Amino acid sequence: MNETVPVALRKPWAGGSEPPFVRIQKITKRFGDFTAVEDVSLDIYKGELFCLLGGSGCGKSTLLRMLAGFETPSSGRIEIDGQDMAGKAPYERPTNMMFQSYALFPHMSVEKNVAYGLQRDGIGRAEAHDRATDMLKMVQLSQFAGRKPHQLSGGQRQRVALARSLVKRPKLLLLDEPLGALDKKLREETQFELVKIQETLGVTFIVVTHDQEEAMTLSTRIGVMNEGVIVQVGEPSEIYEHPGSRFVADFIGSVNLFEGRVTEDKPDYVEIGAPDLGGSIHVGHGVSCTVNQQVWYAIRPEKVRLSRERPEGRRNAYEGVIDEVAYLGNLSIFRIRLANGVLVRATRANLSRYDDEALTWDEKVWIAWDDTAGVVLTR
Template identity: 70%
Template sequence: MAQEQNVANAKPWIARTDTPFIRITDVTKRFGDFVAVDNVSLDIYKGELFCLLGGSGCGKSTLLRMLAGFETPTEGRIEIDGQNMAGIPAYSRPTNMMFQSYALFPHMSVEKNVAYGLRRDGVPKPEAMERVADILKLVQLERFARRKPDQLSGGQRQRVALARALVKRPKLLLLDEPLGALDKKLREETQFELIKIQETLGVTFIVVTHDQEEAMTLSTRIGVMDAGRIVQVGEPPEIYEHPSSRFVADFVGSVNMFSGRVTDDEADYIRIASPDIGGEIHVGHGVECSPGQELWYGIRPEKLRISREKPENAQNAFPAMVEEVAYMGDMSIYRLRLPSGKVLNASQTNFLRHAEDTISWDEEIWVSWGDIAGMVLTQ
């Protein structure tokens, strides 16, 4: 039996060995007969920007609300900074939460919105105003201190909500779909602002999102959730290039997936016979498997190469027909049909403004990829 080699040299998140700042142990949350969070255990370290990623109903927001103290675990234990959170109400926890709706007071100025929590906590006015001024400068809103929320753009309102959450200096900031209300371009710009603010303050952030691109951009690590469980935890390159299952491979990015059976199992390569592709796939590294085993092979669209001539010395090259071409500006996406009927997506970067002799609709071409470009999945 061959052992899998980590050909990309991707490493798990091992930046520190100190005690986890947040420790979630065997946590389950039930609502009647429905299990929203199912026996989750997770460690998060101080200073991380950790993303909980998953589709609607996977349990990510419920887990966040249990950290905040808005929900109580049915079973299990949550510790923050070494303290058991059992019985500790939300207002006494070293956390603050920023909601997708922002929930700004429309009748208050930006300055008063940000100062509201400090006033409720009885912070002396001179200290409160100094802290408000500092945080507004950090989020680049000092010029808008006197404005009302309806006089701000969506991105500016998002930063007001962030400033209001951070001005109380929480040890942990919880963000539930914080950028979901922004348009695509503004969301992309705000992601980098959020990273800069988090790095400047050193506050631990936990972000809940369903947007895989957002999670990949923001996070030090990602926890992928499905049906109430954490199915994989890792740094963004590890999650993308080395998914633990077909679910993760398909959820995080686009992937072409083939089912097959192992025909050769050697120390430095395996071969997979796949009816989907109408031939054998050559994998240029060892995999923990056995001859005859059924498994799946995934290849990302950007790993595929298309050409009119069959590539020389290609281990994985198959004929295909171009069915559709979608021009996206920075890249083009090709929809290819194999003789077996299987449809693939291939993406190609558009390097030139006016590329001549580009591959187009209804052409017979070859699709190929390197022998270490794909992923072998056993579950």
């Protein structure tokens, strides 16, 4: 069953007997006095498309390079498919790495670029040609086999690099910012192609990216990194809807964060005094906290509702004035200034081409949200 059911449906990370395919145990990497990766432990399962997400300098690429064998850990252990990788050179590991620059040979045709690694490994010219042809067919580049890299678009070069990385049939493919050189529209199209190829081949992918949308689109799970540490691991919906800290809430997507103190702590609800909102926040479920504890309340802009009249029956309702409006085509972004000067961000889908009743600048409005729409954070 495990061989046919996609890993995203099996969810071995949620419990079960399936062993991790990649096991990272207490890995630390120091460069002199600087610690790039600190005490990271992580399990990744066969068939996953796992994203390491974080800003520049957070340690994600260093961790990827240690998996590939290009960097040696200062301490800790890495296992791939049950084998300890200590002392193993990159070419001795069941991995391949696709770099952001693609590093294609400009003087070789597309087909020869893809077949090059196979021939270096001693595979005959005929077999290398057949395998390269099959891989180019998979990435939909068969008609470009005879072209040189400079005759291809950015997206096509990206797929050539992917085909070259996969043609050697690695157990694990490591991708360092694979779509970073593409424009926004092409990047979005290529993300879906990448997922389709990964699911077809069943190869385990680990992708490094700083792009939150890319990580959300591609991954079965995301590991968010900050200052050399993995601060949260989870499925995209879990990371977005249930961030474990202010850093994750703020880093993934857009969010409104309000600092406050718990004024009531009941089994079925919590009240938070929030000076930024000029009132209190009602949370319609229990929270692991204590009275007078400092907390932060995170609410996503798309969960903030706007109206000209005070909404009936809502405890979380606050009055303000529309300070800014940004029209993005599919949605509009509003910044509402409250009486104390605090700005709250809200988004609204543009469902109609013409909206004579649309909210606009300087209008008085009410913002409101359901009592289960936000997340209470304690760190």
